[in-house]
Amino acid sequence: MTKHDVKNMQGVHHGALMYAQEYKDGLMDRREFLSRATALGVTTATAYALIGSEPAKAAAHAQQGGTLRYQMEVRAPKDPRTFDWTQLATVTAGWLEYLVEYNSDGSFNPMLLESWEANDDASVYTLKVRPGVTWNNGDPFTAEHVAFNFTRWADGTAEGNSMAARVASLVDPETNQAAEGAIEVVDDLTVRLNLLNPDITIIPGISDYPAAVIHPDQDPNNTIGQQLGTGPYLCTQHEVGVRATLERNTDHDWWGYAAGKGAYLDRIEFIDYGTDPSAFVAAYAADEIDLNWESVGEYVELFDGLGLVRSEIPSGFTIVIRPNQLATDADGKVIFEDKRVRQAIAMAVDNEVCLELGMAGYGIPADNCHVGPMHPEHAPEVTRIPYDPERAFELLQEAGMADYEFELISIDDDWRRNTTDAVAAQLRDAGFNIKRTILPGSTFWNDWTKYAFSSTNWNHRPLGVQVLGLAYRTGVAWNEFGWSNPEFDALLNEANAIADADARREVMAKIQAIVIEEGVTIQPYWRSAIRHHKPGFVGLERHVADLPQLYKMGIAAS
Amino acid sequence: MGLFILRRLGVMILTALCLTFIVFTLTNLEPNLEKLAKNQANARMTDDQVISWLDNRGYNDPMLIKYGRWLGVLPHFTREEDGEVVYSRCATPGTTIEEAGSFCGVLQGNWGWSTVFQNEVLEILGVRGWQTAKLMFFVMLVMVPGALIVGVLAGMKEGSKLDRSLSTFSIGTTATPEYVSGVIFISLLASPMIGPNWFVGSAQTAMDNITFENFTLPVLTIALYGMGYIARMTRASMTEVMTAQYIRTARLKGVSFQQIVLKHALRNALIAPFTVIMLQLPWLLNGVVIVETLFNFKGFGWTLVQAAGNNDIELLLGVSIISVVVVLVTQLISDIGYVFLNPRIRIA
Numbered sequence: 001m002t003k004h005d006v007k008n009m010q011g012v013h014h015g016a017l018m019y020a021q022e023y024k025d026g027l028m029d030r031r032e033f034l035s036r037a038t039a040l041g042v043t044t045a046t047a048y049a050l051i052g053s054e055p056a057k058a059a060a061h062a063q064q065g066g067t068l069r070y071q072m073e074v075r076a077p078k079d080p081r082t083f084d085w086t087q088l089a090t091v092t093a094g095w096l097e098y099l100v101e102y103n104s105d106g107s108f109n110p111m112l113l114e115s116w117e118a119n120d121d122a123s124v125y126t127l128k129v130r131p132g133v134t135w136n137n138g139d140p141f142t143a144e145h146v147a148f149n150f151t152r153w154a155d156g157t158a159e160g161n162s163m164a165a166r167v168a169s170l171v172d173p174e175t176n177q178a179a180e181g182a183i184e185v186v187d188d189l190t191v192r193l194n195l196l197n198p199d200i201t202i203i204p205g206i207s208d209y210p211a212a213v214i215h216p217d218q219d220p221n222n223t224i225g226q227q228l229g230t231g232p233y234l235c236t237q238h239e240v241g242v243r244a245t246l247e248r249n250t251d252h253d254w255w256g257y258a259a260g261k262g263a264y265l266d267r268i269e270f271i272d273y274g275t276d277p278s279a280f281v282a283a284y285a286a287d288e289i290d291l292n293w294e295s296v297g298e299y300v301e302l303f304d305g306l307g308l309v310r311s312e313i314p315s316g317f318t319i320v321i322r323p324n325q326l327a328t329d330a331d332g333k334v335i336f337e338d339k340r341v342r343q344a345i346a347m348a349v350d351n352e353v354c355l356e357l358g359m360a361g362y363g364i365p366a367d368n369c370h371v372g373p374m375h376p377e378h379a380p381e382v383t384r385i386p387y388d389p390e391r392a393f394e395l396l397q398e399a400g401m402a403d404y405e406f407e408l409i410s411i412d413d414d415w416r417r418n419t420t421d422a423v424a425a426q427l428r429d430a431g432f433n434i435k436r437t438i439l440p441g442s443t444f445w446n447d448w449t450k451y452a453f454s455s456t457n458w459n460h461r462p463l464g465v466q467v468l469g470l471a472y473r474t475g476v477a478w479n480e481f482g483w484s485n486p487e488f489d490a491l492l493n494e495a496n497a498i499a500d501a502d503a504r505r506e507v508m509a510k511i512q513a514i515v516i517e518e519g520v521t522i523q524p525y526w527r528s529a530i531r532h533h534k535p536g537f538v539g540l541e542r543h544v545a546d547l548p549q550l551y552k553m554g555i556a557a558s
Numbered sequence: 559m560g561l562f563i564l565r566r567l568g569v570m571i572l573t574a575l576c577l578t579f580i581v582f583t584l585t586n587l588e589p590n591l592e593k594l595a596k597n598q599a600n601a602r603m604t605d606d607q608v609i610s611w612l613d614n615r616g617y618n619d620p621m622l623i624k625y626g627r628w629l630g631v632l633p634h635f636t637r638e639e640d641g642e643v644v645y646s647r648c649a650t651p652g653t654t655i656e657e658a659g660s661f662c663g664v665l666q667g668n669w670g671w672s673t674v675f676q677n678e679v680l681e682i683l684g685v686r687g688w689q690t691a692k693l694m695f696f697v698m699l700v701m702v703p704g705a706l707i708v709g710v711l712a713g714m715k716e717g718s719k720l721d722r723s724l725s726t727f728s729i730g731t732t733a734t735p736e737y738v739s740g741v742i743f744i745s746l747l748a749s750p751m752i753g754p755n756w757f758v759g760s761a762q763t764a765m766d767n768i769t770f771e772n773f774t775l776p777v778l779t780i781a782l783y784g785m786g787y788i789a790r791m792t793r794a795s796m797t798e799v800m801t802a803q804y805i806r807t808a809r810l811k812g813v814s815f816q817q818i819v820l821k822h823a824l825r826n827a828l829i830a831p832f833t834v835i836m837l838q839l840p841w842l843l844n845g846v847v848i849v850e851t852l853f854n855f856k857g858f859g860w861t862l863v864q865a866a867g868n869n870d871i872e873l874l875l876g877v878s879i880i881s882v883v884v885v886l887v888t889q890l891i892s893d894i895g896y897v898f899l900n901p902r903i904r905i906a
Contacts, residue, residue, distance in 0.1 A: 279854055
C-alpha cells in the first residue's frame with residue numbers, strides 16, 4: 001500500500017478495516033467487501049484502496065449528445081415512495097435523483113449526499129449533503145430537504161408507502177411516523193439519523209428505487225405535471241402505455257456536469273411494447289429500439305441471433321414457490337400447518353430442473369432459504385434438504401395428506417409460469433395430487449400474499465437480511481408465507497446489529513438453517529439478469545437491481 | 559325523416575345509459591375496486607390500506623350515488639378533515655379544489671379521469687380514437703372495393719371456376735380469425751429469421767408516420783377478415799340479381815355480358831352489401847382490439863384492453879359510450895342510405 005492510501009485510512013470505519021483484513025485472508029470476496037465497506041460510509045475509491053485494487057473503468061468513452069430508444073413499459077406515474085415497479089423510477093430518474101447509488105459491483109456511491117458515516121454499532125448515521133447541488137427551480141439543496149424526505153419515507157400510515165419498511169429503524173411503532181428526534185438536522189449540510197435500533201440496511205434502503213428525493217413543494221402525485229428535481233433531464237412527453245421522452249434540461253446546471261458524471265445523451269425515448277417478448281424482436285427487426293428492458297428464457301438466444309450485445313449479471317432476482325402456513329381450504333383445514341408437508345414439497349423438487357425449464361439455465365441453483373452468494377452474509381455451507389422424492393412422499397403419507405389435492409397458483413407469464421409448471425410436474429412425479437391454476441397478471445396480485453400455494457417473484461436486494469426482514473419476519477405486510485417464528489425474528493434482529501463479518505455469518509447460518517428446516521419455501525434458483533442492446537453504446541449494462549442510472553448511458557465515441 | 563333521426567337519438571341515449579350502468583356496476587364490484595386500489599397505490603399493500611384508500615376516495619359509497627356523481631347529477635365526492643375540504647374528486651392534478659367545483663360528470667362535459675393513463679378520459683379517447691380512425695380508413699379503403707370486386711366477379715356466373723376459386727378464398731379469409739392471420743403474416747412476411755422481410759411486424763411507428771412497410775400488415779389482417787364476409791354477401795346478392803327476369807330479357811335482346819353486369823345488375827346487387835358494410839364497421843372494432851395489441855398500435859382497441867385490464871372505471875365508461883354511438887350511428891347511416899338506394903323503402 002502506498003503512503004497516500006495509509007493517510008486516507010485515518011478516520012475510516014474500523015469495521016471496514018476489519019473487512020479489508022478478511023478480504024485479504026480470503027474470507028470474503030471482493031463484491032461482498034465493497035458492499036459492506038461502502039455501506040458503512042467508506043468511499044468506493046477508499047474501499048478499493050483498502051484492498052489494494054482499482055475500480056473498474058468503462059473501457060469505451062461516450063460522446064456527448066444523441067438519442068437512445070429504450071423498450072420499457074411506461075406505467076402510470078404516482079407518488080415515488082409508493083413505486084412498485086423500477087420502470088416508474090427509470091422515467092423519473094431523469095430529474096428525481098437519489099441520495100445514494102447502489103452499483104452492480106455491490107458498492108454504494110454517494111450522489112446527493114457527499115458522504116456518510118456510521119457509528120460502531122450502526123445505530124447513528126451522519127449524512128453529509130453534497131454542496132453545490134441545486135433544484136431545477138434554482139433552490140439550493142440542503143439538509144432540510146433530506147430531513148423532509150426521510151420524514152416522508154417514514155410515514156407508515158401512507159397507503160402503499162413501501163419506504164416505511166426500508167427505514168423501519170426510524171419509525172415509531174406507536175405513531176407509525178418518524179420517531180421524535182430520530183431525524184436531526186445538524187446544520188445546512190448535515191443530517192444525523194438516530195436509529196431506534198442498530199440497522200445496517202438503512203443505506204441500501206435509501207438507494208432503492210422508491211427513494212427518489214423530492215422537493216418539499218412537490219405535489220408527489222403529480223410528478224409529471226410539476227417536474228421539480230435536481231437531475232439533468234425533463235420529461236417532455238409522457239403517455240402511459242405508449243411512450244415517455246426525457247430531454248436534457250438546458251436551463252438547469254446539473255451538479256453532475258462539474259462532478260464529471262456524464263449525462264451524455266440529449267434524449268431518451270422509452271417506448272412501450274407491452275410484455276410479450278416477441279414484440280421486442282419485431283421492434284429490433286424494425287429498428288425501432290436500441291435497448292430492451294429484459295431478455296428472458298429462449299428469447300436470449302433469439303436476441304443474440306439478431307447481432308445484439310448481451311449484457312448479463314448474476315443477481316438476487318428470484319422466485320419463491322411457497323405454501324402459506326395460515327391458509328385454510330374450504331373445510332377450514334389449515335393446509336400447510338404440518339411441517340412434514342412443507343418439507344415434503346421442498347424435497348420433491350430438484351431446483352436445477354426448475355432452473356433449466358424456467359430460465360433455460362440462465363442462473364444458478366439456490367438453497368430454498370432466499371439468501372445467496374450475491375449477499376455479503378451468505379453462509380454457503382448451509383444447504384437445502386437433499387432432493388429425495390421417495391422420502392418426500394413418505395413424509396406426505398405420514399402427515400396424512402397423500403390424497404389431498406393441492407392447488408398451485410402462478411401468474412400467467414413466461415418464466416414464472418414455466419418454473420411453477422416445473423415444480424408442479426415434479427410434485428406429481430413424486431406422488432402429490434396437484435391442480436395448477438394460472439391467473440392473468442391483472443388479477444394475480446390482488447391476493448398474492450394469501451394464496452395457499454403459489455409462486456412470487458422477488459427482486460434483488462443488496463443484503464441478505466433485507467428480504468428476510470421484508471417478507472419472512474412475523475406479521476410484516478409482505479409475509480406471504482404466513483410464517484411466524486420467534487427464534488427466527490430474534491436471530492434476524494441480532495444479525496441486523498452485527499457489523500463483524502464472521503459473527504454475522506454465524507447468525508445467518510442459523511437463520512438459513514431455520515428457513516430450510518421449516519420448509520418455508522422452495523426458492524429454486526437465482527436468475528441471471530440479462531438484456532440486450534445494439535452495438536455502439538456505452539453504459540447500457542444491465543444493473544443488478546434494475547436501478548436507473550441514466551446518466552451513465554451514452555453513444556460510444558467513434 | 560327528422561322525427562326518425564330524433565327517435566334514433568333517443569334510443570342511443572337510453573342504450574348508452576343502460577350500458578354504462580351495467581359497466582359501472584361490474585367495475586364497481588368489490589374485488590375490482592380492490593384491484594384498482596392496488597394498481598393505483600401499491601401492488602403489495604395490505605387490506606387495511608386498501609380499505610382506507612377506497613374510503614378516502616369515495617369508492618365505498620352506494621352504487622347509485624356513485625353513478626349519479628359520474629353522470630353529473632350529484633355533487634362529486636369530497637373528503638373533509640377538521641372542517642376543511644382536503645380532497646375532491648373533481649380536482650384533477652394541476653387544478654385546486656376551489657377551481658374544481660362540485661359537479662364534474664358527463665353532463666358537465668367531464669368524462670372523468672383515467673386512473674391507468676393519468677389523463678382526461680375525453681382526451682385519451684380523442685387521441686386513441688383518431689389512431690383507430692386512421693386504421694379503419696385504410697381498412698375500408700382496402701376491404702370495401704376488394705370485397706365488392708371479388709363478390710361481383712364470383713356472382714356473375716354461379717358455379718364457374720372463377721366463382722369456385724373466389725368463394726374458397728372468401729370463406730378461407732372469413733374463417734381465419736385475426737389472431738391467426740396476424741401471426742401468420744408476421745412470421746411469413748416480417749420476420750428477420752425466415753422468409754422475405756418485406757414488412758415491419760410492429761406498427762409502433764405508424765402512429766406518427768404511416769408507411770407502406772409499417773401499416774400493410776395490420777390493415778391487411780383486419781381487412782381480409784371482413785372482406786370474405788362482404789364478398790360472400792355481394793356474391794349471393796349478385797347471383798340472385800343475375801337470375802332476375804329483366805337480366806334475362808336484356809340478354810335475349812342481345813346486350814353484351816359486360817354491359818349487363820355493369821349497367822343493369824350492379825346497382826341492384828349492391829343494396830344488400832351496403833347494409834352489411836355499415837354493420838361490419840362496429841364488428842371491425844372487435845378486430846381492432848386484437849390487431850392493435852398484436853402490432854403495438856396504440857388506438858381505441860388497445861385502450862379498451864388497458865382499461866379493462868386495470869379496471870379503469872371512467873375510461874371503460876367512456877369506451878362504452880363511444881361504442882354505443884359507433885354502433886347506432888352506423889345503423890342510422892345504413893338505414894338512411896338504404897332509402898336512397900332502394901326507392902321502394904320509406905322511413906317516416
